[in-house]
Amino acid sequence: MEVTKPMPSKSKTIFIFDLDGTVTKQETLPLIANSFGLEDEINALTEQTIAGNIPFVESFIQRVAILGKLDVNEVNQLLSNVKLFEGIAEFINTRHEQCVIATGNCCEWVSGLASRLSCECYSSSAIVENNKIVKLKSILKKESIVKRYQAEGYQVVFIGDGNNDMEAMRQADIAIACGLTHYPANSIMSVADYAVFNECSLLRLLHQINHAQQGTSVVLSCAGIGSRLGLAKTKALIEVGGKKLIHFQLEVFEKVEDLRVVVGFQARSVIQAVLDKREDVIFVYNHDYFQTKTGTSFFLGSRHANEFCVAWDGDLVVHPDDVDHCIDFDGEYVGCSDIVSEDAVFIKTDDNKNVIAFALDNGDFEWSGPAKIKRDNIKYLSTNVFNQIEGLLPLPYLKIRAQDIDTYEDYKNAIKFIESWSNEK
Ligand SMILES: [Mg+2]
Incomplete structure (x- = not known):
């Protein structure tokens, strides 16, 4: 023309x-x-x-x-x-x-x-x-x-x-x-x-790309191959308590408007599983999922997102009574729990309820995720979300009840964890 x-x-x-x-x-x-x-x-x-x-x-x-x-x-x-x-x-x-x-x-x-x-x-x-x-x-x-x-x-x-x-x-x-x-x-x-x-969701994304938007986005990272779990499935698709983990997460984030799901391994199956329950999600591709870790997925998911981004690994199970706190917390924080996982990363804290360091040998609590970080503070990194946060410490910690699923033992624990609060009701 x-x-x-x-x-x-x-x-x-x-x-x-x-x-x-x-x-x-x-x-x-x-x-x-x-x-x-x-x-x-x-x-x-x-x-x-x-x-x-x-x-x-x-x-x-x-x-x-x-x-x-x-x-x-x-x-x-x-x-x-x-x-x-x-x-x-x-x-x-x-x-x-x-x-x-x-x-x-x-x-x-x-x-x-x-x-x-x-x-x-x-x-x-x-x-x-x-x-x-x-x-x-x-x-x-x-x-x-x-x-x-x-x-x-x-x-x-x-x-x-x-x-x-x-x-x-x-x-x-x-x-x-x-x-x-x-x-x-x-x-x-x-x-x-x-x-x-x-x-x-297309219009939301176009506006976000055009101008930085206020508010909080949740970045749910579901790109990994779940290698340590050994079930040959990306963790979003494994079943916990009779439903796919991703469906469990979608219920948790029902009230979150800007939900971003980062996909990589088995992307099409993850997308389809999400669309079965909710259509207005923004899917973010981490094409380099094999070479990179959750830090990359969080960076990609947070580009063009709202002012604050909550990093949430697809394998993280949080007690439902703690979820709103994780999303609504005022400002940046680092999520931690009592030490429950097999291969935990620990956090060291000070008297003012701040995280001052991450450690692999021991610490006061377990780094469980999630974390809320200002979008502009999130830089590209090929390693883990906690490596991304290290440069921003000290940050307040938020203690929650949580269990992530890295190993088969964690997986069994997560099932028990979910049963424990289901029985509370
Ligand atoms: Mg066309």
């Missing part, structure tokens, strides 16, 4: 949105096909494309060849009325200088639709004769738009859902996989920083 508006220049962050299935509630090519009785041909191609058997560009050329027979104005009119995600459209329209649409679709078909969004729109284009598309003129490479803004000094956020967004998302500074209309393509999950499945 011709560039008709000036390039955004003032803000430092630019949001580039895919159109189909990201801003629109429907994929447009299947809609055209269904409306004009061409669904059999198009659906077969779409299925092959999604399965990865036909490259996107080839499929697009073939689909345009089939749909090109249709009257361009009629198609444009049809697409002008496609339903949009209203919150996303509003985000774009109130920040049109900071937002851009990048669609592989032809501008001859989508110009009416795009005119409902007041930002710049980049698209493919075609040669029209007698109101029919006779030939594709250009096919948009979305990554070129990303590079163009980066060259101008922008931090680029790309929001997309399909295979044809992959290169742009790999290139972008922040890549958000969007699962609002269908599960995002596998290829983009391998380059995504975030995945969202709900308009609410």
Whole structure:
């Protein structure tokens, strides 16, 4: 599409949105096909494309060849009325200088639709004769738009859902996989920083990226391989007291608005298990989960989060009566418990109820997690959360009843721990 508006220049962050299935509630090519009785041909191609058997560009050329027979104005009119995600459209329209649409679709078909969004729109284009598309003129490479803004000094956020967004998302500074209309393509999950499945959580994340937000986020780290436990499952998926540990955690965090789940090993299964119970979670990818520890997951989960972040390992079980305190505590703290674990990390304290050091040999209490830390104090680290906190000591401690699950012995203890309070009721 011709560039008709000036390039955004003032803000430092630019949001580039895919159109189909990201801003629109429907994929447009299947809609055209269904409306004009061409669904059999198009659906077969779409299925092959999604399965990865036909490259996107080839499929697009073939689909345009089939749909090109249709009257361009009629198609444009049809697409002008496609339903949009209203919150996303509003985000774009109130920040049109900071937002851009990048669609592989032809501008001859989508110009009416795009005119409902007041930002710049980049698209493919075609040669029209007698109101029919006779030939594709250009096919948009979305990554070129990303590079163009980066060259101008922008931090680029790309929001997309399909295979044809992959290169742009790999290139972008922040890549958000969007699962609002269908599960995002596998290829983009391998380059995504975030995945969202709900308009609410996408909007929350976009606002967080745009401006630092007040309040507290909970970062639940579920990326690890659970190697010491030996059950060949990431710990979020093991069953404790008749339910998956992750479902237990979701109940605990029911009242937390900004819940971020960091995923890595068995990411798809963890995401699915979460979505079975709650949709408005922000998923954060730690693709390097094998080489890194919880400190990295906490750092990644806290980027763009609210002012304070609570670090909570996916294997940490806290007594329900202590949970609210862990989240609402005023300011930074370090969570500790009586010494119960097999391989404990200990904390040393002073008379003012501060943690002054972590230790591996002995201490006053066990470092159990969670910890609440100011987002701006959380730096990248490949090791553990407590290594991250070491540089911030002294910090107040908060004593809670907790049990983490590192070893099989811990696992059995956690089951007893849960039974103990279940019996209190
Ligand atoms: Mg799409």
